[in-house]
Amino acid sequence: MINISTCRFGYEKETILDIESLHIKEGEHIFLHGKSGSAKSTFLNLLCAVLEPTCGDIEVFGTKLSSLSTSVKDRFRADNYGIIFQQFNLLPYLSVEENISLACGFSKSKRATKEEIESLLDALQLSVDLKTPAMKLSVGQQQRVAAARALIGKPKIILADEPTSALDGDTKESFMRVLFNQVEAQNATLIFVSHDKSLASGFNTVYDFAKLNRVFV
Amino acid sequence: MIFNLSYKSILNRKTAFFLSVFSIAVSVVLLLGIERVVKSSKEHFLNTIHETDMIVAASEGSIDILLNLVFHVGDGLKEMNYGSYEEIAKFEEVAWAVPLSLGDSFRGFGVMATNEDFFKHYKYGSGKLLEFKKGGNFGGFYDVILGCNVAKKVGLNLSDKVHLSHADDHHEHKNREFRVSGILKESKTPNDDLVFMQLKTDEAIHIEWQSGYFVDMQIESEKLSHMDIKPRHLSGMLLGLKNHAQILQVEDKINHYKGENLKVVLPAKALSKLFKLMQYFQDVLLFISSAVFITALFTMLSSMYATLNERRREIAILRSLGAGVKIIFTLFAIESFLIVACGIVFGYTILTLLIVFVPSTLSISQIPDMYEIGMLLVMVAISLAASVIPAISSYKQSIQDGLIVKI
Numbered sequence: 001m002i003n004i005s006t007c008r009f010g011y012e013k014e015t016i017l018d019i020e021s022l023h024i025k026e027g028e029h030i031f032l033h034g035k036s037g038s039a040k041s042t043f044l045n046l047l048c049a050v051l052e053p054t055c056g057d058i059e060v061f062g063t064k065l066s067s068l069s070t071s072v073k074d075r076f077r078a079d080n081y082g083i084i085f086q087q088f089n090l091l092p093y094l095s096v097e098e099n100i101s102l103a104c105g106f107s108k109s110k111r112a113t114k115e116e117i118e119s120l121l122d123a124l125q126l127s128v129d130l131k132t133p134a135m136k137l138s139v140g141q142q143q144r145v146a147a148a149r150a151l152i153g154k155p156k157i158i159l160a161d162e163p164t165s166a167l168d169g170d171t172k173e174s175f176m177r178v179l180f181n182q183v184e185a186q187n188a189t190l191i192f193v194s195h196d197k198s199l200a201s202g203f204n205t206v207y208d209f210a211k212l213n214r215v216f217v
Numbered sequence: 218m219i220f221n222l223s224y225k226s227i228l229n230r231k232t233a234f235f236l237s238v239f240s241i242a243v244s245v246v247l248l249l250g251i252e253r254v255v256k257s258s259k260e261h262f263l264n265t266i267h268e269t270d271m272i273v274a275a276s277e278g279s280i281d282i283l284l285n286l287v288f289h290v291g292d293g294l295k296e297m298n299y300g301s302y303e304e305i306a307k308f309e310e311v312a313w314a315v316p317l318s319l320g321d322s323f324r325g326f327g328v329m330a331t332n333e334d335f336f337k338h339y340k341y342g343s344g345k346l347l348e349f350k351k352g353g354n355f356g357g358f359y360d361v362i363l364g365c366n367v368a369k370k371v372g373l374n375l376s377d378k379v380h381l382s383h384a385d386d387h388h389e390h391k392n393r394e395f396r397v398s399g400i401l402k403e404s405k406t407p408n409d410d411l412v413f414m415q416l417k418t419d420e421a422i423h424i425e426w427q428s429g430y431f432v433d434m435q436i437e438s439e440k441l442s443h444m445d446i447k448p449r450h451l452s453g454m455l456l457g458l459k460n461h462a463q464i465l466q467v468e469d470k471i472n473h474y475k476g477e478n479l480k481v482v483l484p485a486k487a488l489s490k491l492f493k494l495m496q497y498f499q500d501v502l503l504f505i506s507s508a509v510f511i512t513a514l515f516t517m518l519s520s521m522y523a524t525l526n527e528r529r530r531e532i533a534i535l536r537s538l539g540a541g542v543k544i545i546f547t548l549f550a551i552e553s554f555l556i557v558a559c560g561i562v563f564g565y566t567i568l569t570l571l572i573v574f575v576p577s578t579l580s581i582s583q584i585p586d587m588y589e590i591g592m593l594l595v596m597v598a599i600s601l602a603a604s605v606i607p608a609i610s611s612y613k614q615s616i617q618d619g620l621i622v623k624i
Contacts, residue, residue: 041621044620045620045621048537048620050536050537050616050619050620070541071541071542071543074539074540074541076539077537077539078538078539078540079539081539083620085620085621086621088530088534088622089534090534091222091225091226091531091534092229093225093226093228093229094222098221098225102218102222103538105218105219105222105538106535106538106539106540106541106544107538149538161621
């Protein structure tokens with residue numbers, strides 16, 4: 001489903017990312033671990049077509065990302081991806097509901113009713129009023145709302161960039177559990193990036209990013 | 218959705234937003250206020266004298282004559298002979314002639330000597346006569362008529378006794394007591410600040426003044442009023458013709474008048490000439506108010522720029538959700554539109570309140586005209602165009618940041 005072959009990225013003459021090949025199958029759960037500075041973020045930006053490789057290509061669902069125009073890329077990202085960041089996922093001045101339905105605002109294929117949002121939050125074991133402003137939530141709650149926004153509309157690819165790093169032990173575990181359940185229930189492909197190897201259990205495939213990125217080999 | 222997003226985002230940064238709105242509002246008040254004042258002062262100005270075909274005086278400059286005889290400012294005019302006035306008044310083309318003589322004063326207000334015809338022929342605005350609020354035209358020898366501001370500021374009423382001053386306020390005509398016979402209604406012309414007396418009285422009370430000094434001849438006021446002293450000089454005269462088409466003819470006749478050198482001033486022509494002199498000040502005012510608007514625009518832009526950094530995450534989140542260039546530019550355009558629109562509404566409200574509640578001698582219109590609406594539209598257009606600048610910066614930044622903002 002995702003095919004990467006001899007993909008390179010760099011600024012001016014310095015190459016910071018060089019991947020020989022990577023294939024990700026549909027429904028697969030990938031765990032990428034790597035130290036900070038190993039260009040994981042760059043990799044995610046390339047994967048969701050925010051950055052373009054200097055050479056080589058990334059193919060998603062048979063579409064070469066480099067062949068798309070900027071606005072089609074934006075639409076492609078809106079329709080097919082759900083992205084969760086380390087923290088500060090939400091717009092603080094919007095309510096929980098507004099934050100979640102924001103994902104549908106830029107996409108034609110993602111649609112969500114209030115009931116769907118509620119049941120998704122139930123599945124993620126978060127019980128807050130939909131009207132609560134995001135800035136009033138705890139970090140753990142915010143990450144679950146972010147997960148809900150990534151999952152809403154059933155996108156095929158979920159990218160998670162250290163989503164648990166701001167959480168403490170217990171909340172971390174329960175977050176991973178509900179995320180996994182929901183990703184499985186939606187039959188989505190999960191690409192999970194973290195420096196914390198202890199989270200790797202339960203993933204189909206584990207990559208060491210330092211080995212994947214030939215710049216560091 | 219994007220409006221909701223923009224609205225809530227602005228609400229989140231409301232202090233900066235309101236400061237920008239306020240600076241735009243101030244510039245709107247200045248820009249429109251100056252425009253309105255200039256416009257209504259022009260109307261006001263051009264309406265000071267109406268249906269007077271010509272002003273005749275012995276001085277040279279037409280603007281000087283206009284300033285002295287219509288606006289009652291200026292250094293005084295060379296006097297013309299009363300005999301010339303009498304002869305010109307008898308021209309067959311002349312319908313009416315009113316003599317005017319300036320010189321005395323009353324507590325800082327000018328005194329104009331004329332006769333009862335002034336109130337029958339002097340017209341202003343769209344052809345209105347000066348009306349009396351109280352009392353009426355000259356009756357007795359020692360009657361004065363007060364402009365409304367004089368009566369109000371000095372606190373005088375009908376039949377009150379007053380003393381006029383010779384030339385300036387230092388030499389009072391102590392021995393001549395005048396009675397207020399009439400108080401004029403407000404006309405918003407220079408006549409509101411004027412005291413009127415009769416030309417014959419003016420001449421009579423000055424027979425005791427020789428070469429600028431008072432020589433007491435011990436003449437009782439009652440006796441003086443019966444001495445029938447004929448005026449010798451006057452500052453100028455207003456003329457109305459029987460047929461307006463004869464203006465050139467009469468002008469020519471007066472220019473070739475044998476008795477003395479006289480100058481004919483056509484009020485409409487002289488007024489627009491005078492107004493052209495003031496064009497420069499209008500341009501300066503307009504320049505200043507435009508500069509204020511530009512400053513307000515920069516305030517808006519700098520406040521937008523100041524928040525760019527804290528909005529990096531906001532933009533990255535939107536980009537991760539698939540928001541493209543268009544959305545980012547729209548967000549900035551909506552924001553600057555809202556700032557300017559609110560600024561215009563706010564500024565407009567302030568301006569209208571100012572016009573309604575601040576007393577002014579000008580009757581300033583409260584309704585916008587096409588020119589003003591055009592000016593406001595230009596303001597909106599400029600600010601929308603200006604919003605492209607922070608939008609470009611924001612977009613460039615978002616490309617550099619990618620989705621993961623490291624701050």
